[in-house]
Amino acid sequence: MIVETVDPGTEEVERVAEEYLLRYPDYSGAIALYGEVMKAQQEALEGLECQLSLDEEERQRSLLMGEPLVDPMDVPVERGAFLELFERLTGAVLEGRDSELTVESVLAWPGLGEERFEQTRRAVLEGAELSGDNEWSAEDRNVVSGIFWEALAPFYRKCGSILTFSMExxxxxxxxxxxxxxxxxxxxxxxxxxxxxxxxxxxxxxxxxxxxxxxxxxxxxxxxxxxxxxxxxxxxxxxxxxxxxxxxxxxxxxxxxxxxxxxxxxxxxxxxxxxxxxxxxxxxxxxxx
Ligand SMILES: [Zn+2]
Ligand SMILES: [Zn+2]
CATH class of the missing domain: 3.90.1670.10 (FdhE-like domain)
Incomplete structure (x- = not known):
């Protein structure tokens, strides 16, 4: 049996978010925000390509061994495209938040720089705390980590959709x-x-x-x-x-x-x-x- 994952696309995200807003008015702020996040992710997804390939034998072997097809750190993430999405998501998330955190201060954080990017990615994937070379509170660090995670998602989605295609x-x-x-x-x-x-x-x-x-x-x-x-x-x-x-x-x-x-x-x-x-x-x- 094959299970196909369907990417909703931006219009569907908008339409379904409206349904959620009617159904769950108590969560209107969170739904509107997450709708923005999902729309940005869907748009980013359209411009991405997966630079990772696995041969069929390797794919079958991993699945039979009960191992996932890739180590998450091996999925290529192009920093430029990532930062574009990250900036957009940061703007959306911080807009509705009452916090000291500003888009400028987040974007200036050295953890996003070329040298530290992969280290930050690992910390986010592992759920470890982000390094403390800034004035952020623990809560703010969690927020930045969450934004980072959401900005990674389309890169994983792109490769995942290709490499799990028609998986039994x-x-x-x-x-x-x-x-x-x-x-x-x-x-x-x-x-x-x-x-x-x-x-x-x-x-x-x-x-x-x-x-x-x-x-x-x-x-x-x-x-x-x-x-x-x-x-x-x-x-x-x-x-x-x-x-x-x-x-x-x-x-x-x-x-x-x-x-x-x-x-x-x-x-x-x-x-x-x-x-x-x-x-x-x-x-x-x-x-x-
Ligand atoms: Zn159990
Ligand atoms: Zn996955």
Whole structure:
């Protein structure tokens, strides 16, 4: 079976963001911002090319070994194109924020310079704190790290879409992305066949996992458990009793609507809080080759 990841494109992002705004007025600020982020990413994606290739034998070998196709640091990121998107995203994010952080101060940060760029990329991918050669608060550093992550995404998306094209899904049933090893951002149960699809938090590729056991550990027995909030029974946090890892999943079997999982992630922030209160941990980071 082949699972195709579809890039929404800017118009679809705009249209679906409108639907989310009507449905989740309490999250209007976050939806509008994330809509801008996604639109900028979709536009950037159109101008990118993937400078990475793998031969078919290597591809099959990795998947059979249960290793993602690439190490995320090996995905080429052209700094010029990156900085263009990064600047646009920084403007969008800082516009609505009450903070000391300015676009100028972020862009002047040496961590973006040629010498330190790869080091910064590694820190962002690993979720490590950015280096402290600035006056930023810990919260501001997290914001910059988040913007950096979002500006990386199209480069990963571009290569991921080419290198996982027509991948046989039965070869990969794990809790991390077959292309880059990234943790899932969220999942969905597909409308027609109930297939559980996860979307990578970094390259946004989709892949399929079985519903009967935990995709994150080998310890789980029986089916996964889930929790949900009374007002939104279609959005659930599926978790494993053994390892305590969860992934939010939206059930589209009963409900026909268009979803963008990055936006769905934004409007289900309360579900994360409920899961954390239960002592559960969200799937994060990436799994190395
Ligand atoms: Zn990925
Ligand atoms: Zn588990």
């Amino acid at each position: 899904q039965s070869m990969w049933q794990r809790g991390f992305c077959p292309f880059c090893g990234g943790a899932p951002l969220m999942g969905l149960f597909r409308r027609d066949d109930g297939l559980w699809l996860l979307e990578c938090s970094l390259c946004h590729s989709w892949w399929n996992v079985p519903r009967a056991s935990c995709p994150f550990c080998d310890e789980s027995e029986g089916s996964l458990k889930f929790l949900y909030l009374e007002q939104d029974k279609g959005q659930r946090a599926y978790y494993c009793g053994s390892c305590g890892t969860y992934v939010k999943t939206v059930d589209l079997r009963e409900e026909d609507r268009t979803t963008l999982l990055p936006m769905e992630d934004v409007v289900t922030a309360m579900l994360d809080r409920a899961a954390e209160e239960e002592g559960l941990e969200r799937a994060r980071g990436y799994t190395e080759r």
